[in-house]
Amino acid sequence: MQAVVVKPGFVVDVAEVPEPRCGPGDVVIAVRRVQLSVTECMLLAGADVALSDQLARRLEDGPLQFGGHEFAGEIIALGTAVDPEATGLRVGQRVTAVETLPCGTCAACRRSWAGACVAPAIIGFTRPGALAERVVVPASAVVPVPDGVSLSAAAAIQPLxxxxxxxxxxxxxxxxxxxxxxxxxxxxxxxxxxxxxxxxxxxxxxxxxxxxxxxxxxxxxxxxxxxxxxxxxxxxxxxxxxxxxxxxxxxxxxxxxxxxxxxxxxxxxxxxxxxxxxxxxxxxxxxxxxxxxxxxxxxxxxHPRSGAGDYASGASVFEHSFGLVQRNLVDPDALITHTVPGLGAIHEAMDITQHKSRYGAINPAQMELS
Known part of the structure; x- marks a missing residue:
């Protein structure tokens, strides 16, 4: 499949990468909309911000998939341990996902303090994200997109x-x-x-x-x-x-x-x-x-660390945010000013996001995948 990769020297490109492996508790999502973030663009530019040292160290080992924690798409496969009745998840369902995932094994997680997890994974940062045709995430991180909410608004729900x-x-x-x-x-x-x-x-x-x-x-x-x-x-x-x-x-x-x-x-x-x-x-x-x-x-x-809030309650924060959109109290689509077609437009999307004033943009650029 096609995905955005970053190479040593912070060179950004689109390349063919292996299909993501779906574990028993995972869900495979076909990405339909993905929104860049200012943080991602700053990291890709080599700026000295949070996670920059970690990204630089990982690049020492060669190119890697990077970016895409604000997205929406459709489930195309469920892991063998994902029970549709228990989870409410099904193939064809429109979804997004909480980007910060507690490890589940550290002392904090064992004490049910997921917000204090010492080794959380972050979709698009420490594990492959949605700047790709498909992305795999744990079923526990998946948040259904309610009826009446557009995929563009769903891809923009993380900032809300x-x-x-x-x-x-x-x-x-x-x-x-x-x-x-x-x-x-x-x-x-x-x-x-x-x-x-x-x-x-x-x-x-x-x-x-x-x-x-x-x-x-x-x-x-x-x-x-x-x-x-x-x-x-x-x-x-x-x-x-x-x-x-x-x-x-x-x-x-x-x-x-x-x-x-x-x-x-x-x-x-x-x-x-x-x-x-x-x-x-x-x-x-x-x-x-x-x-x-x-x-x-x-x-x-x-200084809130994650748009998901406390990692354990991240899905509920997303669900509350979707409720604001459903009740017409907040309109994320009103802030989406620039959409580009496909992963091949990654450099255009990055330029818009990094120079929003020049383009008259409010929201970071979104990318629409077929």
Whole structure:
């Protein structure tokens, strides 16, 4: 079958690879839609972000399949131990999958602390992913796509699940004020989740007038031009106190159009004393943080590791996210601006995802497979 491979020197190509082996507890999925992620593109560019050292070491052994943890497709085979009645899975069913898989054998997993697993596998990173015609995943990771939800929306459900998980990690309470920094896909979905999670004042700060308007559509009460004095406006909106909660989504390498560390510093300034910050942006692996300011304000900082949330409850986070889509509370398709045909368009898809501002893209590029 055809799949995207990365070669030593971070050379990306499409090549013929062996068919994936289906174990007894696995499911084979024919990939129909796959969405790139900024993290994948940064890793493929050799950026110094999480997992970059691991990828570089693996490349020392030669080319490998890489990428594709946000996808949707159809089941084409069930492993011999997968009981359709017990699992609800069947051939022909539309599905996606949780990307982070606990090992099941470490001390944390044996104590039912799957979220603390010391050796989780990650679809598309540590095991072959869906930048391929077919992908094999454990049946336990499979999440059915509900009726009425498009495959394109299903391939984009992981970022929505990430926003849901971030708000859960922040413990956003009814009536609390929420400031979202960044109007990309994570920022806009963060606005929507805050609004439908019964937050009070929800504010969005971004540079793009188009994204500010989308922010209003997704539920923001206050729109702040990121080119203005954002901190002054944030304090004015909160009677000088600062926001209860800040969701920081824009930090990271300027090479892919992100804001460096400026939004991290702004988050620390704009949150109230005793408030909470979630950083879901992709910072450089050794990026410095304003720890002095965070400490002086007794700020709680969380950095959710996985869009699936706690690994053990990942499927339920995806299912909750699908429920938001089914009830027309969140529309992932509204953020999908660029779709390319087939795996052969991988370089075009990467360029769109790495330079979204240049292309006028909001969501990372999706690839449509026949």
């Amino acid at each position: 699940a990430g926003a849901v998980h971030a708000h859960a990690a922040l413990d956003v309470r009814p009536g609390e004020s929420v400031l979202v920094l960044g109007g990309g896909v994570m920022g806009l979905l963060g606005v929507a989740v805050a609004r439908h999670g019964n937050a009070g004042l929800v504010a969005l700060s971004t540079h793009s007038p188009r994204k500010l308007e989308l922010g209003r559509r997704f539920g923001a009460d206050a729109l702040i031009d990121a080119g203005s004095d954002v901190l002054a406006t944030a304090l004015e909106l909160t009677d000088g106190i600062g926001f209860d909660v800040v969701l920081e989504t824009a930090g990271g390498s300027a090479d892919v159009g992100l804001a460096g560390l400026s939004t991290v510093e702004l988050a620390a300034q704009a949150v109230r004393r005793g408030g909470r910050i979630a950083m879901v942006s992709v910072l450089d692996a050794h990026a410095p943080l304003p720890t002095g300011l965070l400490r002086s304000k007794s700020v709680t900082l969380v």
